Amino acid sequence: MNASLSKKFATENNPTKSEIETLQRAIFDNLFHIQGKSPAIATKNDFYMAVAYTVRDHLLQNWLNTIQTNFKENVKIVCYLSAEFLVGPHLSNNLINLDIENSIYKAVKESGLDIQELIDTEKEPGLGSGGLGRLAACYMDSLSSLEIPAIGYGIRYEFGIFNQKIRDGWQVEITDKWLQQGNPWEVARPEASVTVNFGGHTEPYTDEYGVYRVRWVPEYVVKGIPYDTPVLGYKVNIINTLRLWKSEACESFDFQRFDLGDYYEAVNSKVNLENISAVLYPNDEPIQGKKLRLQQQYFFVSCSLQDMIRTHLGKNPNLDNFHEQWAAQMNDTHPAVGVAELMRLLVDIHHYEWDQAWKIVQNTFSYTNHSLLPEALEKWPLSVFIQLLPRIVEIIYEINQRFLERVHIKFLGNTEKLSNLSLIDESGAKYVRMANLACVGSHTINSVSSLHSKLLKETVLRDFYELFPEKFINVTNGVTPRRWIVQSNPRLTQLIKEKIGDDWIKRLDKLQKLEDFIDDSSFRHQWRIVKRAVKQDLADYIQINGGIQVDPTSLFDVQVKRIHESKRQHLNILHIITLYNRLKHDPNLDIVPRTFIFSGKAAPGYFMAKRIIKLITSVGDVVNNDPEIGNNLKVIFLPNYNVSLGQRVYPAADLSEQIATAGKEVSGTSNMKFSLNGALTIGTFDGTNAEIQEAVAKENFFLFGLTSSEVSKVKSQQYVPRHYYEKNEELRGVIDLISSGFFSYGDCDLFKPIIDNLLYDDPYLLLADYQSYIDCQEKVDEAYKNQDYWSRMSILNVARMGKFSSDRSIQEYCDHIWNAKPITIELQS
Numbered sequence: 001m002n003a004s005l006s007k008k009f010a011t012e013n014n015p016t017k018s019e020i021e022t023l024q025r026a027i028f029d030n031l032f033h034i035q036g037k038s039p040a041i042a043t044k045n046d047f048y049m050a051v052a053y054t055v056r057d058h059l060l061q062n063w064l065n066t067i068q069t070n071f072k073e074n075v076k077i078v079c080y081l082s083a084e085f086l087v088g089p090h091l092s093n094n095l096i097n098l099d100i101e102n103s104i105y106k107a108v109k110e111s112g113l114d115i116q117e118l119i120d121t122e123k124e125p126g127l128g129s130g131g132l133g134r135l136a137a138c139y140m141d142s143l144s145s146l147e148i149p150a151i152g153y154g155i156r157y158e159f160g161i162f163n164q165k166i167r168d169g170w171q172v173e174i175t176d177k178w179l180q181q182g183n184p185w186e187v188a189r190p191e192a193s194v195t196v197n198f199g200g201h202t203e204p205y206t207d208e209y210g211v212y213r214v215r216w217v218p219e220y221v222v223k224g225i226p227y228d229t230p231v232l233g234y235k236v237n238i239i240n241t242l243r244l245w246k247s248e249a250c251e252s253f254d255f256q257r258f259d260l261g262d263y264y265e266a267v268n269s270k271v272n273l274e275n276i277s278a279v280l281y282p283n284d285e286p287i288q289g290k291k292l293r294l295q296q297q298y299f300f301v302s303c304s305l306q307d308m309i310r311t312h313l314g315k316n317p318n319l320d321n322f323h324e325q326w327a328a329q330m331n332d333t334h335p336a337v338g339v340a341e342l343m344r345l346l347v348d349i350h351h352y353e354w355d356q357a358w359k360i361v362q363n364t365f366s367y368t369n370h371s372l373l374p375e376a377l378e379k380w381p382l383s384v385f386i387q388l389l390p391r392i393v394e395i396i397y398e399i400n401q402r403f404l405e406r407v408h409i410k411f412l413g414n415t416e417k418l419s420n421l422s423l424i425d426e427s428g429a430k431y432v433r434m435a436n437l438a439c440v441g442s443h444t445i446n447s448v449s450s451l452h453s454k455l456l457k458e459t460v461l462r463d464f465y466e467l468f469p470e471k472f473i474n475v476t477n478g479v480t481p482r483r484w485i486v487q488s489n490p491r492l493t494q495l496i497k498e499k500i501g502d503d504w505i506k507r508l509d510k511l512q513k514l515e516d517f518i519d520d521s522s523f524r525h526q527w528r529i530v531k532r533a534v535k536q537d538l539a540d541y542i543q544i545n546g547g548i549q550v551d552p553t554s555l556f557d558v559q560v561k562r563i564h565e566s567k568r569q570h571l572n573i574l575h576i577i578t579l580y581n582r583l584k585h586d587p588n589l590d591i592v593p594r595t596f597i598f599s600g601k602a603a604p605g606y607f608m609a610k611r612i613i614k615l616i617t618s619v620g621d622v623v624n625n626d627p628e629i630g631n632n633l634k635v636i637f638l639p640n641y642n643v644s645l646g647q648r649v650y651p652a653a654d655l656s657e658q659i660a661t662a663g664k665e666v667s668g669t670s671n672m673k674f675s676l677n678g679a680l681t682i683g684t685f686d687g688t689n690a691e692i693q694e695a696v697a698k699e700n701f702f703l704f705g706l707t708s709s710e711v712s713k714v715k716s717q718q719y720v721p722r723h724y725y726e727k728n729e730e731l732r733g734v735i736d737l738i739s740s741g742f743f744s745y746g747d748c749d750l751f752k753p754i755i756d757n758l759l760y761d762d763p764y765l766l767l768a769d770y771q772s773y774i775d776c777q778e779k780v781d782e783a784y785k786n787q788d789y790w791s792r793m794s795i796l797n798v799a800r801m802g803k804f805s806s807d808r809s810i811q812e813y814c815d816h817i818w819n820a821k822p823i824t825i826e827l828q829s
Contacts, residue, residue, distance in 0.1 A: 023107035086128025088643030126160015144233030156244035169617035224303035301338035323363035339441030488647035509802030559657035658683030663708030704776035721762035
């Protein structure tokens with residue numbers, strides 16, 4: 001597609017017949033020239049690929065213009081370093097951001113194709129496993145929408161986390177071959193490959209100027225091949241880049257072994273090295289898994305930093321001002337090894353003196369912390385570090401020595417502070433503490449919700465806060481409204497547009513205008529009609545894919561997120577069984593019919609999480625097939641939770657379950673997506689729940705449970721969960737019913753690990769919060785009975801979500817951390 005036509009379609013929402021015909025020709029040209037198919041023998045995937053390539057052709061000029069502008073002009077580029085980018089499918093999102101939906105839809109329809117079928121054909125990129133990766137994707141969307149030059153750096157995983165199947169109620173992991181049928185959105189850039197060292201040893205030497213230097217002599221070298229994907233903003237010309245690295249062997253195979261007839265060993269090295277980018281987050285329990293994860297982390301940050309330096313030197317004589325033109329944001333601790341790697345590149349390769357190099361490093365990096373659990377702060381066995389990254393270990397020790405000298409001066413004689421702040425944990429077997437490295441090597445450390453900010457300073461990073469209070473800042477997370485309402489909920493989007501226009505899509509705070517219509521009964525009625533239609537869509541999906549019929553007029557009570565004890569899906573199940581027991585004792589009980597919907601993946605090696613999935617499905621098998629219960633209760637587990645499924649579920653939810661133990665959920669973004677689509681929240685005072693409650697007002701939020709300070713107090717007083725079981729007759733009835741084997745065909749041992757954990761340990765205080773949760777759910781029931789009142793609450797939840805846009809989050813990063821400014825990309829004719 002030529003540049004002038006591209007420009008025309010970029011502004012034309014009512015294309016002419018000739019323009020539609022031009023798009024049709026482009027689609028069938030791509031079908032023929034790229035897919036090598038004629039329409040008669042083309043599959044749905046072939047047609048999807050042809051349409052995708054046509055859309056990609058449409059954006060290429062602006063993408064290249066952005067890259068050229070970044071290279072030529074003196075702009076600061078944000079580099080978002082993340083081990084995950086859960087971007088979701090591209091086609092529909094790109095059509096929205098390009099504002100060419102109408103053009104493509106008409107061209108596809110007039111070609112005899114179904115655009116929705118083609119959109120649904122797209123394989124979701126397997127580049128993330130949860131909230132951290134989805135946050136990275138939202139931030140890349142917002143960086144482009146705000147016209148901030150940026151590059152997202154990560155790994156091009158050949159296989160995603162896994163596809164989840166449910167067999168006999170159990171999770172089964174299936175390989176996610178997301179690249180099997182091709183990826184039309186990426187462009188390989190082999191000419192921009194770099195190499196990364198592993199293993200071997202170091203050698204000191206003196207250079208020609210008599211300066212002490214160190215040379216890393218690696219055992220093996222891996223090549224990093226970049227694959228670029230365009231990241232579009234909403235109705236802007238700038239198109240940023242997601243650059244993902246694929247690992248390859250520098251040599252295809254060992255010719256000496258091949259000549260000797262050892263065919264398998266001849267390619268063994270190639271296979272091992274390419275495994276680095278093969279799979280997302282391998283199980284790191286065995287030592288091989290730990291090595292591979294560390295290899296992955298070092299591989300992608302080394303590739304990325306080398307890429308940044310090469311680009312910088314293409315337009316600057318040296319690296320003196322590197323930190324003025326590059327902002328590197330570490331998304332959690334996975335990229336933290338980059339602090340030491342940039343020091344190595346500056347000192348060993350570009351021969352900077354230590355102090356000058358350290359100044360560049362600290363002014364380049366900033367660090368986002370995502371955890372309040374000490375065990376979730378990454379640390380790697382020193383022995384693994386030494387084996388894989390001998391030069392990096394030496395640099396970390398040097399950083400640590402210089403840092404601890406400063407600590408010693410500030411906290412004279414306080415050996416506990418020295419021990420806590422050290423980059424090396426020497427309390428037993430030695431470990432490298434990645435969070436400590438990230439804190440020392442960054443100019444700013446940010447938390448991701450107001451409550452998280454407070455708790456972070458008081459708990460896991462308290463010592464660093466006392467040492468560097470000026471480094472700490474809060475940036476509450478956000479989500480992109482383009483994907484999480486415009487794309488996923490077109491009916492609600494259209495209703496809102498009819499009332500207040502579409503400025504809110506880029507300025508989410510303008511949703512507040514909806515409050516002007518809160519007393520309009522016809523608007524509330526329209527609101528309910530939209531919600532009912534969306535719920536019917538999900539009910540149809542459940543019927544087709546699960547064979548279970550659910551009532552779209554029932555309350556859709558939804559909990560979708562990673563399956564983990566801290567998320568407390570099993571507390572939700574205790575409530576379901578409570579309702580089940582009540583109905584069995586009184587079939588005429590007046591309760592609101594509910595459809596409970598769960599979805600999420602458990603880590604393959606997480607015994608308790610996988611057993612919780614089995615408990616959910618087993619309770620569902622009983623409840624869904626009990627004729628005395630009928631449609632009063634339904635329990636659904638939707639397998640293989642991902643972005644695509646989320647786009648179906650969030651718009652249909654009436655109630656959002658955000659029930660993690662207070663102090664364990666640092667932020668949460670699913671709560672924002674639910675509220676943005678009109679669901680009400682039942683939740684603890686935790687993470688961004690607290691900020692959502694403040695935004696929507698207490699009367700529009702269902703709050704229950706202990707606060708984080710009360711959790712700490714209960715635990716400090718030797719919490720005995722069995723006391724709650726013994727004192728609460730209804731809770732005891734629920735626990736005993738599970739223990740009896742009622743939900744497991746008489747097998748009393750199947751769920752014994754869950755019951756024993758609750759009665760004798762209960763680390764996440766389910767039993768302590770049980771009664772508060774049950775009482776709060778009764779308030780939900782009463783509110784839902786008055787549908788007009790519920791609609792008011794729902795509208796207010798949407799109207800007051802302005803704060804929770806990722807656009808706001810990114811603007812705060814730009815203003816307070818990165819000092820990054822927008823650029824202008826001109827359309828070329």
